[in-house]
Amino acid sequence: MTDESFYALRPTQPYFSFDTTNYKQQDHLRDGISHFYQFCTIPGKKLRLVPDGCIDILFEYDPEGKMESYVAGTKILFETEEYREPREIFGIRFMPGKHPEFLSTKTKELLGTKHKTEQVLNCDSNFLEEMARQHSFSERINVFTKHFPIPGKINRQHNFGKKELLQAVKEFIYESSGKIKIHDLEEKTGYTERYINKIFIEEMGFSPKTFCKIIQFQKALETLNSGRPKNMTETSISLGYYDQSQFIRDFTKFCGTTPLKYLKMKTQK
Numbered sequence: 143m144t145d146e147s148f149y150a151l152r153p154t155q156p157y158f159s160f161d162t163t164n165y166k167q168q169d170h171l172r173d174g175i176s177h178f179y180q181f182c183t184i185p186g187k188k189l190r191l192v193p194d195g196c197i198d199i200l201f202e203y204d205p206e207g208k209m210e211s212y213v214a215g216t217k218i219l220f221e222t223e224e225y226r227e228p229r230e231i232f233g234i235r236f237m238p239g240k241h242p243e244f245l246s247t248k249t250k251e252l253l254g255t256k257h258k259t260e261q262v263l264n265c266d267s268n269f270l271e272e273m274a275r276q277h278s279f280s281e282r283i284n285v286f287t288k289h290f291p292i293p294g295k296i297n298r299q300h301n302f303g304k305k306e307l308l309q310a311v312k313e314f315i316y317e318s319s320g321k322i323k324i325h326d327l328e329e330k331t332g333y334t335e336r337y338i339n340k341i342f343i344e345e346m347g348f349s350p351k352t353f354c355k356i357i358q359f360q361k362a363l364e365t366l367n368s369g370r371p372k373n374m375t376e377t378s379i380s381l382g383y384y385d386q387s388q389f390i391r392d393f394t395k396f397c398g399t400t401p402l403k404y405l406k407m408k409t410q411k
Contacts, residue, residue, distance in 0.1 A: 161188065164180070185226055192363075199211070199214075211273065215254060220395065238360070239353065265289060314330055320354040324338070324339070327350070355396075359397070366405055
């Protein structure tokens with residue numbers, strides 16, 4: 143499996159460009175990182191968040207230059223949060239299902255929450271101080287990549303242990319854009335559906351079926367971001383939904399709005 147095939151889907155938070163100002167993004171698409179991003183919050187305006195299956199490391203700078211840093215896990219439903227004071231936020235988004243080796247906590251312990259970076263990140267004491275001194279997007283990227291080179295992916299071909307099995311299952315789901323059936327994972331891994339579910343929930347905090355739904359939703363976002371489909375029913379089926387009704391229902395649960403309203407919002411931006 144090549145890096146290009148594994149990183150075919152780029153996880154997105156679509157509302158970052160609607161609910162913030164000065165949004166920037168630099169794709170990385172290697173070393174387990176999807177992209178780096180930066181934006182300024184709008185005081186009193188709610189920031190809408192969608193499930194993406196990703197872990198983010200966030201650095202929040204206030205107008206006086208003081209910095210706080212967090213590690214945030216994925217949401218599994220549509221949510222909002224509000225910043226009452228202006229903040230410039232720099233973030234690193236890892237690929238869906240990627241758990242950086244330098245974190246001292248399980249993915250499930252991050253689920254839907256933020257943890258102070260110094261509590262869960264294994265790093266030298268100079269790292270956060272150095273990040274606090276950086277003022278530009280490019281400088282922040284350079285400091286992070288200097289301190290945290292990411293090791294390559296696990297070889298999933300032989301001798302699955304728990305860690306290798308979990309990684310392989312996440313990759314199979316990702317490669318299929320969330321369309322793989324859970325019972326098909328039995329044949330691909332040699333483990334029972336029950337055991338796969340057990341290991342996945344132990345580490346991730348949710349089931350492989352939920353991860354499939356999140357990846358399927360992210361693929362739907364990517365499709366809609368490329369333009370309005372000619373036939374929504376055919377698009378729904380191609381994305382792996384049973385029909386258009388299921389597509390609309392699942393999309394609304396994760397995005398807080400229907401596919402058509404989302405498309406309309408994009409054209410009005």
